Amino acid sequence: GAVVSQHPSWVICKSGTSVKIECRSLDFQATTMFWYRQFPKQSLMLMATSNEGSKATYEQGVEKDKFLINHASLTLSTLTVTSAHPEDSSFYICSAQLAGETQYFGPGTRLLVL
Amino acid sequence: AQTVTQSQPEMSVQEAETVTLSCTYDTSENNYYLFWYKQPPSRQMILVIRQEAYKQQNATENRFSVNFQKAAKSFSLKISDSQLGDTAMYFCAFMNQGAQKLVFGQGTRLTINP
Numbered sequence: 252g253a254v255v256s257q258h259p260s261w262v263i264c265k266s267g268t269s270v271k272i273e274c275r276s277l278d279f280q281a282t283t284m285f286w287y288r289q290f291p292k293q294s295l296m297l298m299a300t301s302n303e304g305s306k307a308t309y310e311q312g313v314e315k316d317k318f319l320i321n322h323a324s325l326t327l328s329t330l331t332v333t334s335a336h337p338e339d340s341s342f343y344i345c346s347a348q349l350a351g352e353t354q355y356f357g358p359g360t361r362l363l364v365l
Numbered sequence: 366a367q368t369v370t371q372s373q374p375e376m377s378v379q380e381a382e383t384v385t386l387s388c389t390y391d392t393s394e395n396n397y398y399l400f401w402y403k404q405p406p407s408r409q410m411i412l413v414i415r416q417e418a419y420k421q422q423n424a425t426e427n428r429f430s431v432n433f434q435k436a437a438k439s440f441s442l443k444i445s446d447s448q449l450g451d452t453a454m455y456f457c458a459f460m461n462q463g464a465q466k467l468v469f470g471q472g473t474r475l476t477i478n479p
Binding site: 283285289293294295297300342344346348352353354355356358359 | 398400402407408409410411412415456460465466467469470471472
């Protein structure tokens with residue numbers, strides 16, 4: 252149980268385009284989902300907390316107009332990187348929280364912006 | 366603010382040996398959760414073990430066990446009979462009860478040698 256999927260697993264796009272990443276909790280309902288960014292050989296950096304039916308809460312320094320988050324249902328949250336640039340290239344990971352406690356993570360999305 | 370410190374950037378042991386990864390944290394709260402996550406080369410974050418602070422008994426999951434010392438704010442992970450598949454980055458994480466967010470340590474890169 253507690254499986255989280257993420258799609259796509261990797262994406263290459265041209266600079267200036269927008270990319271949408273989906274995060275789904277497959278076998279449980281998650282009122283809260285999280286989006287992280289991870290640079291090589293570093294820990295996870297929380298970008299935003301997404302609660303179902305309400306606006307996401309962004310961490311300091313994360314541009315909310317750049318990284319659009321939608322959490323329309325208890326099993327789906329999306330992250331859209333708008334007008335992506337090479338510096339947005341990274342590994343993006345989502346997680347879904349079960350019963351207000353443990354976070355279960357998706358497999359991650361590798362984004363490369365050319 | 367809570368902080369989590371993993372003082373061992375890298376560790377290496379032989380297969381079948383026992384290894385202990387260190388983690389200390391700083392908090393003024395009394396009720397919280399502690400986690401160890403494993404991130405293998407696939408970069409999928411996998412929950413290894415979890416401990417509730419109100420429980421005195423150390424959590425155990427098969428070959429994985431923790432030594433939770435609440436007064437010392439220490440939460441080490443012991444891996445017994447280590448296997449090649451245990452090679453991964455290991456992250457210690459802290460969460461206040463009701464706070465939602467995870468605070469991660471910097472990670473320890475563990476290599477199991479054949």
